[in-house]
Amino acid sequence: MIGFTTVAETIDFSGIDTLMFTSKQAVKVADQIDQKWKEYPSIAIGNATKKQIEDLGGEVIYQPQHFYGEVLSQDIAMFFRERKILYLRPNEVSFDAKTFLAKQGIRLFEQIIYETTCVKYDKEDMPQKDAVIIFTSPSTIHCFFRNFSWDPSYTAVVIGEATKVHLPKGARYAVAKEPLIASCIEKAEEILLSSNSK
Incomplete structure (x- = not known):
């Protein structure tokens, strides 16, 4: 982003x-x-x-x-x-x-x-419904919203508390266990596995 x-x-x-x-x-x-x-x-x-x-x-x-x-x-x-x-x-x-x-x-x-x-994206690049989206900083969130709107089916994975506060109200989210991109990916994979098993 x-x-x-x-x-x-x-x-x-x-x-x-x-x-x-x-x-x-x-x-x-x-x-x-x-x-x-x-x-x-x-x-x-x-x-x-x-x-x-x-x-x-x-x-x-x-x-x-x-x-x-x-x-x-x-x-x-x-x-x-x-x-x-x-x-x-x-x-x-x-x-x-x-x-x-x-x-x-x-x-x-x-x-x-x-x-x-911010990197510019076309509207057709918008993530699909039920996507898990990783945000590693407040800037990545701001840039996301310069390109796309937030779908209620999305789940955000944020790198920490300072990033979390920039999410839209009511957004589903999870905070990574550690402030590392690898930890964000791990959390996103957990969410995907959990949703796929339902």
């Missing part, structure tokens, strides 16, 4: 000592822009993000147990109050960590390094 476009030519590391990533895409983009990011320890949100950082040679110093925005910000306020954190992020985020942390007296530096854009 979404595409990615790099929007930064450089990364401003001045005055910071820690990086924060909330998606593996952000890590890939940072690596394309400036490999100096590897010189800084990183806070990783989600297992896939942590793996991407380590696969590209970066160091993860913290991965919160819960990746939801408010819990994450509370963790940062508790453990990283003295650090100067740069959040390398997309143009749209599901939780405003900067404002939340400001209330805790913590300044979070941010730089938008990529943006998400």
